[in-house]
Each structure stands twice: as C-alpha cells, then as structure tokens.
C-alpha cells in the first residue's frame with residue numbers, strides 16, 4: 001500500500017463490536033478479568049490500551065518496522081531508548097540536535113554513568129574517530145535541528161554496526177513520508193509525535209519503532225516498568241493527525257521552497273539553511289536517501305537585534321516553541337529550543353544568536369512570503 005493509504009488504515013480496522021470507523025478512545029484504567037488468571041489480553045492500562053496499540057501498529061506500518069512503542073513525549077521516548085544501555089556504555093551523538101535531547105544526555109544520563117561524545121555525524125571520519133570499544137549506541141538527527149545538516153544514514157549505520165553498536169535516527173523533521181531510516185539500515189527510528197505526526201499542535205507524545213526484537217522487547221519492558229505512557233486521548237489525536245500526513249507533508253515542502261526562494265533573494269538574510277537547496281552541503285545525500293526536504297527552514301540575519309525586531313513583527317508566523325503543525329511558527333533556537341546547549345558549544349558549530357528557524361505551515365504560501373517580507377522590511 002502507499003503511504004497515503006497506510007496513514008489512514010495502517011494497523012486499524014473498524015471496531016469489532018460497533019463498526020465504529022475511528023478507533024475509539026478507550027478511557028479506562030483497568031479491564032474486567034473473566035476468572036483468576038483469565039483475561040482478554042488487557043489487564044491494566046499502563047501495560048495495554050487498545051487506542052495506544054492501534055497508534056503503535058499504524059506507526060510500525062508507516063516506518064516499515066516490526067513494532068512501535070509509544071511514550072508520553074519525544075524525550076520520554078529517547079529516555080526509554082537509552083535504557084537499552086548500562087553505566088559505562090558510550091554514546092556518540094550528533095553535535096547539533098534538539099537541545100532537550102542534549103540536556104537529557106548531559107544532565108541526566110551522564111550522572112548515571114553513560115558517556116557521551118558529540119560529533120558532526122555528516123563527517124564520517126569524525127564519527128569513526130569518536131568511536132570507542134565501549135560505544136554501544138549512535139544517535140543521529142538528520143536533518144539536524146536547527147542547522148539542517150544531513151547525515152548519510154546507510155554509511156553511519158555501517159560504521160555503527162562495525163563497532164557492534166546500534167543506530168538510532170530521530171526522524172521527527174522528515175517523518176516516514178520523506179525518509180525511512182530503517183530501510184537505510186538504522187536499528188531504531190524515533191519521533192516526537194508532538195510535531196508532524198500529530199500535525200496540529202494539540203498533542204505531546206513520542207514513539208520509537210524497530211525491527212530488532214531485543215530492542216523492541218526492552219522498549220516494551222521500559223514502557224510498562226516506568227510508565228511514561230501516552231493517554232488514550234493523546235493516541236487518538238496522534239492517529240487522527242497522522243491520517244492526513246500524506247496530504248500535509250507535500251504542502252509543507254511546497255511552501256518551504258517558496259519561503260526559501262524568497263529568503264535567498266533578501267540582502268538582510270545572510271544565509272539560508274535548507275537541504276533542498278543545491279548549494280547545501282548535504283544536498284546529494286538528501287536527494288539519495290529522502291523523498292523530499294521537508295518544511296523546516298533556518299536562516300541567519302545580521303545580528304541578534306535584527307532577529308529580535310523580526311520576531312516582533314511577524315503576523316502570520318507565530319513566535320513559539322515546537323514545529324510540524326499546520327500553522328507556521330517562528331523560533332529563536334538559541335534562547336528557546338536550544339537554551340540548554342552552552343553558548344560555546346553552539347558557536348563552535350556556527351549556530352549563532354541571529355539564527356531563526358521556521359516551521360513552515362500549510363497556509364497560503366503568498367501570505368507566508370508577504371508576512372516575511374513585511375517583517376524584514
């Protein structure tokens with residue numbers, strides 16, 4: 001089936017009892033057992049919930065995985081993935097990724113005995129050099145947040161496997177509509193459902209998918225043992241949101257390309273970061289391993305002051321954290337999504353205070369461009 005069909009029907013069928021087309025919100029904490037030791041596959045809602053199970057089956061179909069495991073947020077998902085490791089294990093991660101992921105690694109898991117090194121994972125030599133005998137996991141965002149660097153997933157997977165480690169790809173920015181990391185050799189693909197999968201800025205969630213039975217078993221165990229589960233209402237919203245993924249994503253990209261074209265024509269814009277640009281260093285890899293460049297665009301203005309003024313003036317774009325919803329958002333990463341990353345770390349990779357990030361929504365492109373024009377003026 002094509003992704004448009006799978007997004008609507010994947011892992012779902014009309015309710016057996018009533019024929020309800022939409023998977024119902026099973027708002028229950030527990031289930032009747034028919035006799036001691038005899039239940040119908042459902043005992044307690046932290047462990048099992050039919051709405052959650054439908055969402056997990058749907059995402060597994062979309063990511064071409066054996067199974068998916070849902071959590072209460074993207075970060076809860078990353079945290080569960082890290083529970084495949086033990087103290088003393090080493091992780092190599094991208095040096096430009098969502099600030100909350102960096103904070104989770106540095107301020108929680110380092111204290112618990114995991115070791116982390118950060119490199120530009122688009123540079124395979126740098127990645128090879130960062131590997132140690134104790135390296136058990138490589139964590140990659142591609143494209144990265146917010147610099148839009150692209151890593152070659154297949155090559156990174158080979159290097160990772162040579163080391164006896166497993167590769168995790170955060171696919172939040174591109175979604176399975178544009179990129180299929182498991183097909184390229186990644187062992188785990190994860191998402192902040194909060195973003196494009198949910199798609200409507202009305203739910204927080206996360207999900208991981210894999211074909212590796214051992215990793216899946218551990219994720220399922222952590223889901224139940226720790227309990228960072230999404231509620232049935234949130235799973236319903238994720239299921240409903242993802243149904244239109246194949247309609248929304250091309251429009252996000254179409255609008256992003258028009259926004260990029262406009263930004264590039266402006267003197268006040270110093271640099272535009274978008275992997276769909278032929279001048280982007282990851283353009284060729286991006287063309288090879290994705291089906292599109294997505295709806296996220298970053299750009300640099302002349303100064304922090306200019307970025308501040310710009311942010312005050314936008315009318316259709318809204319200054320807000322998050323991304324991937326139908327409405328266009330503007331973010332100042334160094335003070336918002338990446339405030340947890342030390343300034344020196346940011347500056348080392350060319351991530352300035354004058355950098356702005358756009359999550360280009362699905363409004364009319366002309367209105368978006370006009371808004372940027374008047375804010376720049």
Ligand SMILES: Cc1ncc(COP(=O)(O)O)c(C=O)c1O
Nearest residue numbers: 073074075098145172192194205
């Ligand atoms: C690429 C990426 N991964 C993970 C996360 C974390 O997801 P959540 O906010 O749902 O915990 C975010 C949040 O912005 C993100 O942008």
